[in-house]
Amino acid sequence: MDLIIQTQDLHKSFGGFEALRGISLEVPAGSIYGFVGPNGAGKTTTMRILTTLTRPSQGQAWVAGHSVLEDRRAVRRAIGYMPDEFGVYEDLRVWEYLDFFAACYDIAENQRKSLVADLLELVDLHHRREEMVDKLSRGMKQRLSLARTLAHDPQVLILDEPASGLDPRARVEIRELLGELAKMGKTIFFSSHILADVEDVCSHIGILEAGEIIMQGSIDELKLQLMAHREIIVTVMDHEKAEAVTSLVSANGQVVAAEIITPKNGRARVRVDFAGNDEELGALSHQLFAGDILLLGFNEEEKDLEHMFMRVTRGLVT
Numbered sequence: 001m002d003l004i005i006q007t008q009d010l011h012k013s014f015g016g017f018e019a020l021r022g023i024s025l026e027v028p029a030g031s032i033y034g035f036v037g038p039n040g041a042g043k044t045t046t047m048r049i050l051t052t053l054t055r056p057s058q059g060q061a062w063v064a065g066h067s068v069l070e071d072r073r074a075v076r077r078a079i080g081y082m083p084d085e086f087g088v089y090e091d092l093r094v095w096e097y098l099d100f101f102a103a104c105y106d107i108a109e110n111q112r113k114s115l116v117a118d119l120l121e122l123v124d125l126h127h128r129r130e131e132m133v134d135k136l137s138r139g140m141k142q143r144l145s146l147a148r149t150l151a152h153d154p155q156v157l158i159l160d161e162p163a164s165g166l167d168p169r170a171r172v173e174i175r176e177l178l179g180e181l182a183k184m185g186k187t188i189f190f191s192s193h194i195l196a197d198v199e200d201v202c203s204h205i206g207i208l209e210a211g212e213i214i215m216q217g218s219i220d221e222l223k224l225q226l227m228a229h230r231e232i233i234v235t236v237m238d239h240e241k242a243e244a245v246t247s248l249v250s251a252n253g254q255v256v257a258a259e260i261i262t263p264k265n266g267r268a269r270v271r272v273d274f275a276g277n278d279e280e281l282g283a284l285s286h287q288l289f290a291g292d293i294l295l296l297g298f299n300e301e302e303k304d305l306e307h308m309f310m311r312v313t314r315g316l317v318t
């Protein structure tokens with residue numbers, strides 16, 4: 001697996017406060033990596049180290065093969081960084097804003113006009129090119145800021161809370177834009193505490209708590225690791241039938257536990273913790289059918305990222 005971002009035992013202290021406590025990250029090339037954690041966990045500090053804006057107290061980090069300590073200029077060429085604050089550019093029009101940053105990256109003047117047009121088209125702001133930046137909505141400013149990170153065609157995008165403060169529609173637009181950028185071959189590393197946004201768009205995640213990485217890897221791998229048992233919900237007509245289901249499935253060797261849960265709409269449901277594979281799950285369904293039990297529902301509950309996050313962080317304090 002090719003890694004485009006890697007950190008090794010990163011520590012960062014501010015006076016007596018230790019913000020990072022040995023962070024070791026592995027971000028595969030071409031991935032969309034969600035850096036998840038509550039406010040104050042150390043996400044922004046880590047990103048400031050990766051973007052060469054802050055030096056670690058201890059440890060090392062590499063971006064696109066370049067050391068953030070020894071080759072800062074090469075790192076900055078390889079990344080596009082979007083901080084969590086837009087900044088103040090009240091006196092610029094939308095196209096002037098992008099032209100200014102393109103010039104900062106030494107893009108030739110005769111190339112900037114077409115570049116700005118392409119970037120505005122990409123983030124769907126071409127119809128706003130003549131507007132003043134300070135008149136844009138928060139969501140539009142976020143898209144414009146994202147366009148600015150692309151001016152020099154970086155390999156890696158490092159985005160600090162790109163969906164923070166956005167309304168639901170703007171959050172969806174940002175997620176869709178990140179997906180498009182990934183298809184273009186960009187590696188995207190972004191922080192968020194909005195777990196639904198991360199789950200919808202990310203291929204990999206790292207869970208950060210109190211300056212430490214709790215878990216990291218692909219979302220599918222982490223779900224398998226955290227959810228040792230599949231959760232099956234069996235719906236039947238009444239409590240009596242639910243008892244029959246519980247009795248019958250308890251004899252199955254792959255059933256870890258079975259319990260009747262709160263009836264829904266006058267019906268009864270049984271939650272089954274199941275350790276088997278798909279073939280064995282099909283056999284369980286057949287077993288119930290052969291037992292002459294009328295099933296109104298037989299569904300596997302999908303565990304979302306929020307469930308995973310709460311389970312992991314709860315384990316730290318219990």
